Amino acid sequence: MKPTYMRFIRPLIAIxxxxxxxxxxxxxxxxxxxxxxxxxxxxVQLIQFLIIGLANGAIVAIIALGYTMVxxxxxxxxxxxxxxxxxxxxxxLTTLSLTxxxxxxxxxxxxxxxxxxxxxxxxxxxxxxxxxERLAYRRLRNAPRLAPLISAIGMSFxxxxxxxxxxxxxxxxxxxxxxxxxxxxxxxxxLSRIFVSLGWDPNLLASTxxxxxxxxxxxxxIVLAGVLMIGLRLxxxxxxxxxxxxxxxxxxxxxxxxxxxxxxxxxxxxxxxxGLAGAAGLMAGLYNNNAWWFMGFRAGLQSFTAxxxxxxxxxxxxxxxxxxxxxxxxxxxxxxNARWTNMWVFATLVxxxxxxxxxxxxxxxxxxx
Amino acid sequence: MKPELKxxxxxxxxxxxxxxxxxxxxxxxxxxxxxxxxxxxxGSRYNRNxxxxxxxxxxxxxxxxxxxxxxxxxxxxxYVVAPAAGKRPSPFGIMLAANLVxxxxxxxxxxxxTALHGLTPRWERIGKIILLAVMxxxxxxxxEWTGLRWTSNVIFALIFVILGLGLNIVVGFAGLLDLGYAAxxxxxxxxxxILSSPQHDIYLNFWLVIWxxxxxxxIWGLILGAPTLPLRGDYLAIVTLGxxxxxxxxxxxxxxxxxKEPLTCWVIPGIQSLFGATSNLxxxxxxxxxxxxxxxxxxxxxxxPSLPIIGDFQSDxxxxxxxxxxxxxxxxxxxIRRMHDSRLGRxxxxxxxxxxxxxxxxxxxxxxxxxxxxxxxxxxxxxxxxYAAYIAxxxxxxxxxxxxxxxxxVVVLGGLGNINGVIVGGLIIMTADRLFLPALKDLxxxxxxxxxxxxxxxxxxxxxxxxQNANPILYRFLLFGLTLVIMMAIRPEGxxxxxxxxxxLHAAEEQAGPIENGSGPASDSAAGGKA
Numbered sequence: 006m007k008p009t010y011m012r013f014i015r016p017l018i019a020i021x022x023x024x025x026x027x028x029x030x031x032x033x034x035x036x037x038x039x040x041x042x043x044x045x046x047x048x049v050q051l052i053q054f055l056i057i058g059l060a061n062g063a064i065v066a067i068i069a070l071g072y073t074m075v076x077x078x079x080x081x082x083x084x085x086x087x088x089x090x091x092x093x094x095x096x097x098l099t100t101l102s103l104t105x106x107x108x109x110x111x112x113x114x115x116x117x118x119x120x121x122x123x124x125x126x127x128x129x130x131x132x133x134x135x136x137x138e139r140l141a142y143r144r145l146r147n148a149p150r151l152a153p154l155i156s157a158i159g160m161s162f163x164x165x166x167x168x169x170x171x172x173x174x175x176x177x178x179x180x181x182x183x184x185x186x187x188x189x190x191x192x193x194x195x196l197s198r199i200f201v202s203l204g205w206d207p208n209l210l211a212s213t214x215x216x217x218x219x220x221x222x223x224x225x226x227i228v229l230a231g232v233l234m235i236g237l238r239l240x241x242x243x244x245x246x247x248x249x250x251x252x253x254x255x256x257x258x259x260x261x262x263x264x265x266x267x268x269x270x271x272x273x274x275x276x277x278x279x280g281l282a283g284a285a286g287l288m289a290g291l292y293n294n295n296a297w298w299f300m301g302f303r304a305g306l307q308s309f310t311a312x313x314x315x316x317x318x319x320x321x322x323x324x325x326x327x328x329x330x331x332x333x334x335x336x337x338x339x340x341x342n343a344r345w346t347n348m349w350v351f352a353t354l355v356x357x358x359x360x361x362x363x364x365x366x367x368x369x370x371x372x373x374x
Numbered sequence: 375m376k377p378e379l380k381x382x383x384x385x386x387x388x389x390x391x392x393x394x395x396x397x398x399x400x401x402x403x404x405x406x407x408x409x410x411x412x413x414x415x416x417g418s419r420y421n422r423n424x425x426x427x428x429x430x431x432x433x434x435x436x437x438x439x440x441x442x443x444x445x446x447x448x449x450x451x452x453y454v455v456a457p458a459a460g461k462r463p464s465p466f467g468i469m470l471a472a473n474l475v476x477x478x479x480x481x482x483x484x485x486x487x488t489a490l491h492g493l494t495p496r497w498e499r500i501g502k503i504i505l506l507a508v509m510x511x512x513x514x515x516x517x518e519w520t521g522l523r524w525t526s527n528v529i530f531a532l533i534f535v536i537l538g539l540g541l542n543i544v545v546g547f548a549g550l551l552d553l554g555y556a557a558x559x560x561x562x563x564x565x566x567x568i569l570s571s572p573q574h575d576i577y578l579n580f581w582l583v584i585w586x587x588x589x590x591x592x593i594w595g596l597i598l599g600a601p602t603l604p605l606r607g608d609y610l611a612i613v614t615l616g617x618x619x620x621x622x623x624x625x626x627x628x629x630x631x632x633x634k635e636p637l638t639c640w641v642i643p644g645i646q647s648l649f650g651a652t653s654n655l656x657x658x659x660x661x662x663x664x665x666x667x668x669x670x671x672x673x674x675x676x677x678x679p680s681l682p683i684i685g686d687f688q689s690d691x692x693x694x695x696x697x698x699x700x701x702x703x704x705x706x707x708x709x710i711r712r713m714h715d716s717r718l719g720r721x722x723x724x725x726x727x728x729x730x731x732x733x734x735x736x737x738x739x740x741x742x743x744x745x746x747x748x749x750x751x752x753x754x755x756x757x758x759x760x761y762a763a764y765i766a767x768x769x770x771x772x773x774x775x776x777x778x779x780x781x782x783x784v785v786v787l788g789g790l791g792n793i794n795g796v797i798v799g800g801l802i803i804m805t806a807d808r809l810f811l812p813a814l815k816d817l818x819x820x821x822x823x824x825x826x827x828x829x830x831x832x833x834x835x836x837x838x839x840x841x842q843n844a845n846p847i848l849y850r851f852l853l854f855g856l857t858l859v860i861m862m863a864i865r866p867e868g869x870x871x872x873x874x875x876x877x878x879l880h881a882a883e884e885q886a887g888p889i890e891n892g893s894g895p896a897s898d899s900a901a902g903g904k905a
Contacts, residue, residue, distance in 0.1 A: 027636035032628070038640050082608045141859050150607045151551055152862050155786060158553065158779060159858025166852035173842060176835075186848070302775065306619065309612060344627050351616040355601055358609055 033348060034341035043340060049217050054339040055332065060223045060292055062331020063230030067285040068308035069315070069323040069330075070237060071134070071278030077254040077318035078274050079146065084157040085137050087305020088164035089279050093130045093286020094296045095168060097122040098192055099177045107179060112199040119195060119291070126283035134279025135272050137164070143268070161305075168298035178296070189297040192290040196222045226292050233284055234324050237277070241320060246273055254318065303347065307334065310354040316364030325365060378419045379436045382412045382484065386440035390447040395813040397451040398464045398472060399520035403513075405444055405476030406483055410509060412440065413487020414502065420491050430489035437484035441477040448473055459820030510700060514693045524809060525692040529764065531804030532699045533757050538784035538796040539706050540753030545782070546791035547719060548746035549726030551611040554598075554618020555781050558751035560773035561594050562587040562758020564625055564667060567768045570677035573668055580679035584759040591755030592748040599747030603740055618778045626770040629669040633660040667770070674767030687763075695764055702760060703797075706753050710793060713749065722746055723791075776851065780807070783857050789868025798870055803857070807850065814846045 030036065044051060068090050075083045101107050106118025141160045145153040172178050173186025181191040200206070200221050208220050241247040252260040253270045261267050289304070290296055311330040315322025330350060337346040357364060389408035393401045416436075420429045448469070456463045464472075490501045514525045537559060544552045565587040569578045578586070602613050634640075635658035642655055667673065679698065680686040687694045713719045721742045724732035733739050762768050780803065788799020822844055830837040861868065 024636070027641070028633065032631050032633065080608075082612060141863070144863060148862075148866065151545075151549065152866050154551055154608055154611055155782070156859050156862040158782070159855040159862070162776075162779060162851045162855030163859065164855075166849060166855065169851070170843065170848060173848070174839070175842075176839075302619075306616065313609075344623070348620050348623060351620055354616060355613055358605055358613060359601055362605075362609070 033345045035345075040340045050339065053217055054335045056219055056223050057339075058332035058335030059328060060226045060331070061335060062328035063227050064285050064289045064292065064327075065304070065308045065311050065331050065334075066324045066327020067230055067233060067281050067288070068304055069311040069327045070234070070320060071282050072309050073312040073315070073317055073320060073323040074250075074274050074278050076312070077320075078250065078257075078271060079142070081142060081153050081157065082309065083134075083137075083142075083275075083278070084154075084305070085141075085160040085164050086134070086278065086282060087303075087308065088161050088168065088301035089130050089134050089137070090282040090286050090289075090304050090308075091168050091296075091298065091301030092133060092164060092171075093126045093283035094192070094290045094300065095171050095178065095286075095298075096126040096129045096283065097287040097290050098179075098190070098296050099171075100125045101193075101195070102177070102179050106195065107193050110198070110202055112202045115195050115199050119287070123284060123287050126287045127280040128283070130283030130286065131276040131280035133164075134275045134282065138271065138275040143271075161301075165298060165301065168301070172296070172298050186298065189295050192294045192296045194222075194291075194294050196220075196225060196291050222292055226288050229284070229288060233281060237281070238320065240277075246270070250274060306347065306354075307350050310350050310357075313354060314357050314364055316366045319364065319366050322364055322366035376436075378416045378433070379439065381416055381419075382436040382440045383443070385412050385415065386443045386480075390443045392810065393444060393447045394451050394455070395810055395817060396522065397448070397456060397461075398468065398522075400472075400522055401444055401448040402472045402475035402479060403516060403520065403522060403524075405441070406479035406509070408440070408444075409437065409480040409483030410487055410505065412437065412480075412484040413490070416484075416488050417491035417498070420488065422491060424492055426489045426492035429492040430485050433485040433488040434481065437481040440484065441480045444476055444480060445473055448476070455817070455821075458825045459817055460824035461820055514696045518693070525696050527805065527808040528801075529692055529695055529699055530808050531801050532696075532703060533761050533764075534781060534784055534804045535797050535800035536699075536703060536706055536757040536760075537754050537781045538788065538800045539703075539710055539793065540750045540757070541781050542750075542785050542791065542793070542796045543710065543713070543722070543753070544746050544750035545785055546789075546796070547714065547722040547726065548743060549722075550602075550743060550746060551607070551614070552747075552750070552778075553611050553615035553775075553782070554621070554778055555614075555750070555754060556773045556775075556777035557598065557618045557621035558591045558595060558754040559758045559761070559777065559781075560621050560625060560770070561751075562591045562755035563762040563768045563773070564673070564758075565590040565755070566759040566762035567673035567676050568666070570763075571673050571675065573665075573673045577677055580677060580759070580763050583677075584756060587759035587762075588752045588755035591751040591758065595748035595751030596744055599744050602747075603743055615775070615778075618775060622770045622773045625667045625773075626669055628666040631664040631666050632662050634658070635660060670770060672767050672769035673762075676762050676766045676768070678763055678766065689764075689766060699760055702756050706756065707793060707797075710753075714793070718742070718745055776854075779858075780804075780854060783854050785868075786861050787857055787869060789870045792868065792870050795868050795870035799868065802869075803854075806853070811846050811850065811853075818844050818846065 026035065027037070031039075068087065071086045071089075072083060075081060075086070100122040101118050104118040104121055106115045106122075109115060109118075137160050141156045142153050145156055169186045171186075172188075172190060178190055181193075197220065205221070208218050241250060249260070249265045249270050250273065252263070252265060253267060257267060260270075289300075307330050308327065311326035312323045313326070314329060315324070315326030317323075330353070333353060334346050334350060337343075337349045341349070385408055389404045389411075393404050413433075416433065420432060424432070452463045452469055487502070487505065490498045493501065513528075517523070517525045537555070540558075541552060541555045544550050544555070566580075566583050568574060569576050569583050569586060570580065571577075598614075598617050602610050605613060638655050639657040639659075646652070678687045678689075681694070684694050687698070721732065721737045722745075724735065724737055725739055725742050729739055732742075784800045784803050785796055786799075787803060788797065789795025822841060827837055827841060830840060
């Protein structure tokens with residue numbers, strides 16, 4: 006029998022926590038009066054952040070799919086995945102540069118360039134991801150948990166360094182004034198260039214008068230992400246390989262006994278995850294217009310959080326989580342301060358892991374970690 | 375080839391690489407050093423019953439062969455590479471003297487230290503300890519005398535040795551993969567910075583601050599460790615990674631801290647204004663526009679330690695710093711050894727092997743893991759305090775994710791769970807990073823400028839590309855990443871695995887039978903929890 010005063014402990018703790026958030030929050034820009042004031046001053050901004058959040062969330066969701074698929078099958082956090090996405094951005098930038106799409110004004114040329122860049126980025130990152138699995142993870146598949154994890158971190162460092170060297174090659178990555186491999190590179194804003202030269206207004210919703218911008222870029226990113234997600238979903242649900250993947254994720258040994266080639270399934274998973282990361286790389290480059298060798302770390306942390314938020318191993322969950330994290334990041338950038346965004350994303354991760362480790366849609370997979 | 379000759383030659387070639395980079399007097403220092411290393415690693419290959427003299431005689435030829443490598447490399451460096459790289463070769467007299475000292479030192483130390491194995495185990499141990507102690511004491515003076523100027527970089531390596539020792543408690547002993555260990559390093563350094571600098575006009579004595587820093591790091595170890603306790607394996611890794619990412623961000627951004635008490639400032643006035651009343655409450659302001667950490671400008675200058683006879687430690691004289699950090703390392707090694715053998719240490723290892731079974735045996739996992747986190751953090755607090763005082767200025771970018779990974783590299787390379795291994799790993803990784811890579815860069819730059827680039831005049835594109843990419847510093851992360859991946863693939867137990875790990879390895883070999891997928895007993899023995 007609990008003593009009576011125990012009934013008041015939980016509410017007391019809750020009040021204390023709320024008080025502490027109010028007291029210390031403003032240091033990390035979580036200043037409610039300020040936020041209230043800025044929402045009141047410009048309510049349309051809220052919709053603007055919603056749009057930005059959805060578009061960035063779509064990119065995060067696409068990357069998160071790679072995390073969640075790999076985790077579902079071999080229960081490994083592929084630390085290098087965020088960096089594979091970064092390589093995707095650079096592959097796209099290099100392809101666009103080599104096809105001459107960065108300097109031309111011909112919309113057809115740019116459109117074809119973007120399409121080629123999408124294919125090249127997908128192919129390259131898919132191959133890279135599969136190669137990472139082959140080199141760093143396969144031989145450690147039956148080793149204790151720590152070994153592949155450390156190997157994955159090492160791979161992440163290696164891929165980051167490849168990005169750094171890549172960014173330093175002026176004949177691969179046009180510098181637009183910034184020099185050195187360490188600097189953030191500009192990824193030209195090609196999409197609005199196409200639509201301007203076709204005579205269309207790239208701002209679909211600029212006429213609202215409140216400064217709301219809903220551009221072709223936002224629309225394209227969200228649509229492309231939707232297509233990829235639906236495609237993946239259909240693939241996993243209906244094809245033979247997709248079924249084999251689900252079977253392997255459920256029980257690797259049983260799947261093996263039923264004649265599924267585990268190595269092939271795992272390679273396919275890494276190929277698909279890597280390809281999605283490459284597509285996300287092109288989308289992010291076109292949408293956010295920059296390329297940086299270290300961008301994979303941030304993106305990786307955000308998308309891993311998204312995967313955990315949705316329930317790791319769960320594909321629909323990763324998509325949901327991606328959009329939520331994108332929104333969180335956009336609102337934090339907008340109403341708090343971009344400096345603290347990572348901290349809030351990460352705080353979300355800790356809170357989910359503590360209070361609902363299976364995520365929003367997760368099954369019991371989360372408990373295996 | 376006999377294994378003892380092979381091992382001596384391999385060690386000699388590694389030493390030869392360093393001589394190749396530095397030339398000049400480095401051959402003497404490296405000769406003595408490599409001699410001792412060969413002696414330490416080869417001793418157990420000989421039969422103890424042969425006695426000192428006979429082992430000495432057996433070991434002598436191996437040492438002589440290795441010394442030949444040194445002479446060859448040294449001459450090659452001085453008369454072929456140095457002119458090609460545009461460096462001025464050392465005069466013949468210095469070369470002769472340096473080579474004489476180096477070769478004699480190598481042969482003598484290699485044979486004598488090997489021969490120590492012929493004594494009784496007790497005397498062998500005492501002999502080795504005396505030898506190591508003499509070497510450590512003499513090193514900075516020789517370094518200064520020969521003008522190599524390695525000591526200040528070796529001090530950095532030793533800072534990372536302490537960090538590695540601390541992380542080894544968390545990862546090696548308790549099997550908790552901590553990817554944000556640099557956060558505690560940052561906390562130790564910033565505690566020192568804030569408490570002994572003009573930033574807040576607080577000037578506490580270093581000898582007090584170092585304990586405060588360690589204590590602060592330990593407390594934060596508890597605070598950051600607590601939320602990760604329910605998590606296992608990869609989730610723990612990613613959460614600690616997040617902490618490691620967040621803490622430097624916090625230090626970077628605490629430059630304009632304003633804390634207003636919320637109740638008096640806007641909750642009660644807000645409620646009052648809802649009812650149309652005007653508030654007469656006075657807003658309590660705890661801090662306004664307080665610059666706590668100076669952001670990216672960094673806190674500087676930070677107070678230096680001082681001792682009665684030496685006076686203040688100066689930045690241009692690394693010798694007192696060297697002995698201070700050696701002292702901290704000795705203290706840390708002593709404490710960690712005691713911890714390792716204590717009830718707590720055994721509990722850590724039990725948790726590492728099987729948390730569930732350990733809990734069933736009456737070990738409290740929560741307490742044990744928290745102790746690992748806070749004990750591990752304590753040592754990085756020491757390291758942080760020393761670092762802050764030594765550099766006399768701290769900047770948030772030093773403590774980012776890559777620092778955590780470098781410390782992890784130190785532990786993984788040396789051998790998870792083994793104190794000596796971590797010391798060796800730290801020395802290898804950090805001297806490679808701070809001494810050999812820059813030296814290689816200088817050498818390459820020299821070679822480029824005087825020999826290679828003029829030869830490529832005909833192809834300007836190639837010339838540009840070569841000039842741009844021939845910078846080994848650019849491949850730093852690649853080397854760290856490769857260290858982790860290759861170690862995990864080939865030798866997950868590290869260079870010097872601990873005795874338990876080695877024993878487990880053999881037990882696994884007997885049981886394992888056919889090995890699937892190329893993984894096997896070697897990787898089973900890595901000190902990983904069966905999460």
